Amino acid sequence: QVQLVESGGGLVQPGGSLRLSCAASGFTFSNYAMHWVRQAPGKGLEWVAFMRYDGSIQYTADSVKGRFTISRDNSKKTLNLQMNSLRAEDTAMYYCARGDENSYGMDVWGQGTTVTVSS
Amino acid sequence: EIVMTQSPATLSVSPGERATLSCRASQSVSSNLAWYQQKPGQAPRLLIYGASTRAPGIPARFSGSGSGTEFTLTISSLQSDDFAVYYCQQYNDWPPLTFGGGTKVEIK
Numbered sequence: 266q267v268q269l270v271e272s273g274g275g276l277v278q279p280g281g282s283l284r285l286s287c288a289a290s291g292f293t294f295s296n297y298a299m300h301w302v303r304q305a306p307g308k309g310l311e312w313v314a315f316m317r318y319d320g321s322i323q324y325t326a327d328s329v330k331g332r333f334t335i336s337r338d339n340s341k342k343t344l345n346l347q348m349n350s351l352r353a354e355d356t357a358m359y360y361c362a363r364g365d366e367n368s369y370g371m372d373v374w375g376q377g378t379t380v381t382v383s384s
Numbered sequence: 385e386i387v388m389t390q391s392p393a394t395l396s397v398s399p400g401e402r403a404t405l406s407c408r409a410s411q412s413v414s415s416n417l418a419w420y421q422q423k424p425g426q427a428p429r430l431l432i433y434g435a436s437t438r439a440p441g442i443p444a445r446f447s448g449s450g451s452g453t454e455f456t457l458t459i460s461s462l463q464s465d466d467f468a469v470y471y472c473q474q475y476n477d478w479p480p481l482t483f484g485g486g487t488k489v490e491i492k
Contacts, residue, residue, distance in 0.1 A: 360428075
């Protein structure tokens with residue numbers, strides 16, 4: 266079945282780095298745009314980053330620009346988020362999500378991976 | 385950046401009743417709006433895109449309407465499974481993609 270599985274979250278000190286990964290299965294990964302979306306504890310959804318199906322276009326939110334980098338490996342069906350210079354306000358559940366074919370909504374979501382930035 | 389505002393923050397509804405959720409955009413987003421449902425401890429689920437088109441597998445009791453700056457998600461007869469938080473998201477003018485703050489639908 267169509268599935269996204271995130272990994273790589275954990276506890277990191279302020280200023281540190283983490284690399285999140287999202288493994289896709291059950292669909293042709295290389296045909297779909299992908300997103301990262303995060304949710305701070307008890308808060309709403311915040312879009313973080315986008316990458317076009319072929320990797321030719323990427324966008325990141327201003328709140329993470331210059332610190333986070335989205336990438337993908339279509340041969341491995343994997344989406345990544347390299348997070349550097351982490352701050353306490355980056356603490357959140359991070360979801361990867363598939364871009365909907367009919368819109369710029371997100372039609373398939375992973376279960377999320379938790380990132381905690383604390384000393 | 386387009387700001388999405390949802391109201392009310394919390395909606396108390398009895399099972400079987402109709403629920404009406406609102407979402408307002410700070411500028412026109414045409415019909416480029418999606419709705420999501422999120423239950424505690426779960427990832428969001430796409431309900432509606434294009435303001436009014438149900439995603440595959442979404443029950444007909446969910447309907448979306450509106451265009452421009454005013455949108456509505458209606459749940460015609462609330463089932464126990466529908467108590468959750470609902471988010472709207474615009475994709476007309478981005479980046480950034482922006483979400484509303486959410487409406488929690490709780491049991492009255």
